[in-house]
Amino acid sequence: MNDLTRIPCVLMRGGTSRGPFFIASDLPSDPVERDAALLSIMGSGHPLQIDGIGGGNPVTSKVAIIGPASIEGADVDYLFAQVRNDRQMVDYSPNCGNMLAAVGPFSIEAGLVPAQEGHTLVRIHNVNTGKLIVAKVPVKDGDVTYLGDASIDGVPGQAAPIALTFLDAAGAKTGKLLPTGHAVDVIDGVETTCIDCAIPMVLVRAGDLGITGYERADELSANADLMQRLGSIRVEAGRRMGMGDVSDMVIPKPVLISAAAKGGTLNVRYFMPHECHPSLATTGAVGIATATITPGTIAATLAGTLTLPARIGVEHPGGRLDVELETRNGVTVAGLLRTARRLFEGFAFAKPASQLNRAA
Structure with a gap:
């Protein structure tokens, strides 16, 4: 050797x-x-x-x-x-x-x-x-x-x-919670929310891309038309978020959102970015939860009015991930449980x- x-x-x-x-x-x-x-x-x-x-x-x-x-x-x-x-x-x-x-x-x-x-x-x-x-x-x-x-x-x-507490996760990569300066941007004819909290993401309503959002992860990964559309949206979102050409980067992550079906706050399909995650990234959960309490985002519109402290239940293909949100010294803090x-x-x-x- x-x-x-x-x-x-x-x-x-x-x-x-x-x-x-x-x-x-x-x-x-x-x-x-x-x-x-x-x-x-x-x-x-x-x-x-x-x-x-x-x-x-x-x-x-x-x-x-x-x-x-x-x-x-x-x-x-x-x-x-x-x-x-x-x-x-x-x-x-x-x-x-x-x-x-x-x-x-x-x-x-x-x-x-x-x-x-x-x-x-x-x-x-x-x-x-x-x-x-x-x-x-x-x-x-x-x-x-x-x-x-x-x-x-x-x-x-x-x-x-193992309890994880994210202290002030906003602007993890770009320095801004909403890097484009808007809660909603229209990209490729579709309303999106470009958010950077724990990890940069671009949120899209599943229904706007012609799917339910409750499909299996492998089914979505095999949908060539969907993956091509998400890829195009992701690259343009990255440019608008100030990250330049993200073609060879794994961020921002595309996320499809839809109404919760099992008692949670909302349902998601998270992409890595070239295939659908079998469950959900922890950083993704923190960012998605934060989006639900950020006025004007498509996630907040879907989730309805929420006040802190709050438990945000994010449903995903493997089940559900709960994020506890609270405010400390004027900063949003996110906590969740992992093993x-x-x-x-x-x-x-x-x-x-x-x-x-x-x-x-």
Whole structure:
């Protein structure tokens, strides 16, 4: 194995996502070399990622890079990388709130944050967005507790609850909650809401694109006409939001919204962006919930009048995700419950950059 680079790695599930976690100092310091290592480790460029540990799907082709905090008020830095499974490309533009659920446990077990009996608060600086998120991690006898009676839709079984609190998530990428300056923009003849809270998104009423919004995720992903239309809207939304040409970026995320069918606040189909999410991204839930209390947005019109504090129930293909919204010192704070699990630890092996098949 002398021709392969061995890198310490922990595979973790965070929320409804899964991927390897690395200590930043264990990866190459040069960004180009780091990306090459991640592409090799994940096996990107093949739809099944057969030559790597990626799962052949956007929700299982994610990487978390953790290190000591670089800003005051945080305990750790968390850099998220969306490693494309269909192309040899690493995208650092978004945050991932599901992977975020595993950052606290990983940081404690890596010795970056001392464990506190009962619960340990881990203040996480998301490097991608510059935002702070606090994770409340259960600890027993000095060790992270993974077993419990909490459950989240989209993940089988039960686990210990991890509470995440997003502190002032608005303007995560563009610096503005409504980057276009409008609650509603007409794009390609369709009313949309371009919102940036936890992650940039473009919201569209499902009915305006000729579907119900209650279709299965795989059914929507296979709808070529719909995907082409959403792609066109997404690219124009990105331009209007000040992000330039987003063709090779995974943000903004297109989201189809419709009336709630099972007692929630509204129903959504969230795209990643080139296929429909089997459930819902945590960051997406925070942004969608915030849209329901932002006057004039299509989400607020659909949800009706809401006052804070409020619990926003966002229905998705895998069930429902509840977001608690409240105001602290004039700022909207979002809280939600996730779970995580440590899956295995050891070493990942990266091929030299010269051996990557860039044409794949």
